[in-house]
Amino acid sequence: xxxxxxxxxxxxxxxxxxxxxxxxxxxxxxxxxxxxxxxxxxxxxxxxxxxxxxxxxxxxxxxxxxxxxxxxxxxxxxxxxxxxxxxxxxxxxxxxxxxxxxxxxxxxxxxxxxxxxxxxxxxxxxxxxxxxxxxxxxxxxxxxxxxxxxxxxxxxxxxxxxxxxxxxxxxxxxxxxxxxxxxxxxxxxxxxxxxxxxxxxxxxxxxxxxxxxxxxxxxxxxxxxxxxxxxxxxxxxxxxx
Numbered sequence: 001x002x003x004x005x006x007x008x009x010x011x012x013x014x015x016x017x018x019x020x021x022x023x024x025x026x027x028x029x030x031x032x033x034x035x036x037x038x039x040x041x042x043x044x045x046x047x048x049x050x051x052x053x054x055x056x057x058x059x060x061x062x063x064x065x066x067x068x069x070x071x072x073x074x075x076x077x078x079x080x081x082x083x084x085x086x087x088x089x090x091x092x093x094x095x096x097x098x099x100x101x102x103x104x105x106x107x108x109x110x111x112x113x114x115x116x117x118x119x120x121x122x123x124x125x126x127x128x129x130x131x132x133x134x135x136x137x138x139x140x141x142x143x144x145x146x147x148x149x150x151x152x153x154x155x156x157x158x159x160x161x162x163x164x165x166x167x168x169x170x171x172x173x174x175x176x177x178x179x180x181x182x183x184x185x186x187x188x189x190x191x192x193x194x195x196x197x198x199x200x201x202x203x204x205x206x207x208x209x210x211x212x213x214x215x216x217x218x219x220x221x222x223x224x225x226x227x228x229x230x231x232x233x234x235x236x237x238x239x240x241x
Contacts, residue, residue: 001070001071003070003077003080003081004063004066004067004070004080006080006084007063007080007083007084008063010083010084010087010088011059011060011063011083011087013087013091014087014090014091015056017091017094018031018052018090018094021094021098025098026094026095026098026099027098027099027100029098031094031097031098032046032049034097034098034100035153038153038156038157040149040152040153040156040170041152041166041167041170041204041208041210041213042148042149042152042170042173042174042204043149043152043153043204043207044145044149044200044201044203044204044206044207045203045204045206045207047203048199048200048202048203051138051142051196051199051200052142054138055135055138055139055142058130058134058135058138058139059135059139061130061135062130062131062134062135065130065131066131069131076122078118078122079119079122082115082118082119083119085111085115086112086115086116086119089108089109089111089112089115090108090112092108092111093105093108093109093112096108102153102154102157102158103154103158105150105154106150106151106154109143109146109147109150110147112143113140113143113144113147116136116139116140116143117140119136120133120136120137120140123136125188125189125190128189128190128192133190134192137184137188137190137192137193137196138192138193138196140193141180141181141184141192141193141194141195141196141197141200142196142200144177144180144197145177145196145197145200145201148173148176148177152169152170152173167210167212167213170213171212171213171216171217171220174201174204174216174217174220175220177197177200177201178197178201178220178221178223178224180193180197181193181194181197181198181224181228182194182224182227182228182231185228185231185232185235186231186235189232189235189236191228191232194224194225194228197224198221198224198225201217201220201221201224202217202218202221204217205217205218205221
């Protein structure tokens with residue numbers, strides 16, 4: 001059970017670091033204060049980040065519920081090691097962000113994203129429970145949005161435009177996030193993933209003073225939800241036939 005104990009320690013340290021980074025705060029600035037230094041169009045409004053509380057609670061529940069399965073060796077040890085790695089990447093990203101090593105922060109964000117994809121893919125579509133994929137549906141969906149936002153922030157910080165208008169580029173990112181949600185529903189029948197992307201994109205719409213970005217994002221969200229629910233209904237119908 002050494003691995004299980006290490007997983008708990010990793011999670012506790014990760015939660016503590018994220019809390020202390022904003023309480024102390026780390027490098028004399030909170031996570032949100034750094035984000036607000038640049039007016040990036042693809043950034044959800046403040047209340048959206050409360051989803052971290054949900055993620056932490058779900059991960060705690062997950063760890064509690066896998067205690068017996070781990071004792072029976074019913075949980076793949078690779079998931080345990082990947083979970084520890086995800087906590088390390090999360091902490092590393094936090095440190096880079098607070099000390100404004102923005103380019104390096106993308107590396108750790110991508111490592112976190114890939115690690116969560118690995119954990120997520122180790123569960124089947126029929127394992128959407130608290131002890132299995134559900135916590136990672138929420139976590140992965142949020143980190144997918146966070147990765148897009150992180151890259152968008154760093155590009156603007158470095159003055160990189162990629163030869164396109166910022167409004168157009170940001171709207172493309174909104175469509176990309178929506179496409180990921182639709183893909184998750186189509187491939188994994190994952191409505192939790194859809195719910196998080198919807199929550200995040202509504203937050204992007206609310207945060208924007210730019211009318212086109214705000215309205216356009218709202219329209220994309222509506223289309224995304226309708227398409228996703230249609231795909232889900234068709235998939236469920238065909239699987240039960």
